[in-house]
Amino acid sequence: MWTLSGFADEISPDLTEQCEVATGLGLGYLEIRSAWDVNILDLSPGQLATMRKTLSGYGLKVSSIGSPIGKIAIAADFAPHLERMRHAAEVAHLLDAPYIRIFSFFLPPGDDPAAHRAEVLDRMRALARVAEEAGRTLLHENEKGIYGDIPARCLDLVRSVGSPALRLAWDPANFVQVGVRPFTEGYAQLRPHIEYVQIKDAHLADGTVVPAGQGDGEVAETIRALRQDGFDGFFSLEPHLASGHPTGGFSGPELFRTAWQAFTGLLRTEGIEYA
Numbered sequence: 465m466w467t468l469s470g471f472a473d474e475i476s477p478d479l480t481e482q483c484e485v486a487t488g489l490g491l492g493y494l495e496i497r498s499a500w501d502v503n504i505l506d507l508s509p510g511q512l513a514t515m516r517k518t519l520s521g522y523g524l525k526v527s528s529i530g531s532p533i534g535k536i537a538i539a540a541d542f543a544p545h546l547e548r549m550r551h552a553a554e555v556a557h558l559l560d561a562p563y564i565r566i567f568s569f570f571l572p573p574g575d576d577p578a579a580h581r582a583e584v585l586d587r588m589r590a591l592a593r594v595a596e597e598a599g600r601t602l603l604h605e606n607e608k609g610i611y612g613d614i615p616a617r618c619l620d621l622v623r624s625v626g627s628p629a630l631r632l633a634w635d636p637a638n639f640v641q642v643g644v645r646p647f648t649e650g651y652a653q654l655r656p657h658i659e660y661v662q663i664k665d666a667h668l669a670d671g672t673v674v675p676a677g678q679g680d681g682e683v684a685e686t687i688r689a690l691r692q693d694g695f696d697g698f699f700s701l702e703p704h705l706a707s708g709h710p711t712g713g714f715s716g717p718e719l720f721r722t723a724w725q726a727f728t729g730l731l732r733t734e735g736i737e738y739a
Contacts, residue, residue, distance in 0.1 A: 465737045469493035469527035470701035470724070474715040477501045479515060483522040485717050489724050492523070492739065495700045496559065497530030504529055505552055512558055519559070526561040527698045528603060528660065533591065534567035535607070538580050542587055549591050553598035563660060563698075565603045565633060566591060568612040568621055577611055584611040585624050592627035603633035603660045608642045615639070615650030622657045631659035636681030637666035637673055637704070647682035651689060661690070662702045663727050673704040673713075675726035684730055691736055699738075701727065 472482040472494040479499040486494055496504050499515060507515065519526065531552045536545060549566075556564050568588060571580055588604075595602045604612055604621060612618045622630055632654055639646040645668070665679035666672060676683045703723035704713035715723060731738050 465739050466696070466731070467493060467527070467698050468701070468724075468728075468738050469495050469698050470720065471495045471497050471530055471713070473498040474701070474703055474713060474723075475717055475720045479518055481717070483518060483524055485720060486524060487522050489721065490739075493525050493527040493698065494519070495528045495530045495565070495702075496526055496561070503532060504555060505531055505533075505548060507555075512555065516559060526559040527700060528563035528565050529556045529559065529561050530565045532567075533564065534569055534587075534604075534610070536569060538569040538571055538583055538587075538611070542590075546590055546594070549594045553594055553600055556600050557598065561600075563601050563603050564595065565605055567605055567607050568610045568617075570609050571611060573609075577617060580611060581620070585621070588621060588625050588630065589627070592625050592630045595629035596627060600629065601659065602630045604630060605633045605662065606635050606638050608638055613638070613642050614644055615654055618650075619653050619657070632657045633660040633662055633700075634658045634686070635662040635664065635702070636683055636686065637664040637679070640666040640668055640680050641671040643668070645680065645682060647685040647689065651686060655689075655693060658690075658695070660697055661686075661699045663699055663723070664702050664704055675703065675705070675723050677726055677730050683727075684734070687730060687736065688734055691734065699727070 475482045475485045533549050552564050612621045636646040663676050665674050665676045665681040668680040701723050703715040705715040705719040
């Protein structure tokens with residue numbers, strides 16, 4: 465049985481509304497990226513305590529910290545960012561989250577990624593060491609514009625860092641937005657390293673994000689293959705179906721429900737049980 469989760473702040477900035485909508489859909493987990501319009505890593509100790517209590521009150525657990533770690537320019541000072549990674553590990557521990565979502569640094573437009581590879585790998589190794597010490601697993605998301613935005617460089621990252629604390633979060637829409645057909649061009653090589661799946665879809669023609677199964681993200685083919693491979697992990701709804709938001713993508717309650725209906729519809733069609 466597969467486990468569904470979702471980016472809570474896609475529902476609402478308000479934590480209580482996030483929890484109410486999630487539990488109304490039968491979700492037992494959330495991915496926490498922000499609450500009250502504040503990034504998860506910028507919440508005060510008091511706010512984190514309130515979050516922990518509220519989640520517990522609704523019977524919700526945290527699948528992953530949707531952190532912004534690695535979502536800075538490769539030329540930016542890394543030392544304070546590494547401290548922020550240590551804080552992310554502390555937050556993950558506080559919320560009992562096994563995973564921390566990260567990125568592999570934005571590259572200057574037009575630069576050859578190979579020119580920045582050594583620095584990216586040095587930084588990723590440092591991040592992985594923090595995760596190892598904290599007993600947490602990093603999930604690298606294939607965001608467009610970073611080093612690991614295409615399958616070949618995602619594979620390079622996990623192989624070169626070589627840490628059990630660095631795994632991959634598979635985001636089909638992000639692959640589509642850099643011109644990749646996810647399942648056709650990336651699944652076979654990345655499957656051994658995929659630990660977590662983010663659910664959003666997009667059109668190759670213009671990058672527009674759409675509900676799962678309605679774009680070119682080959683979501684149905686992917687979940688079919690994952691079932692055959694015996695995958696047993698989280699599927700986190702990250703719909704991005706409305707306008708942007710200062711702390712990340714946004715959908716609102718109704719469009720979040722639309723995204724949930726689209727993905728669970730695919731699961732039912734494939735005869736896959738979920739919770």
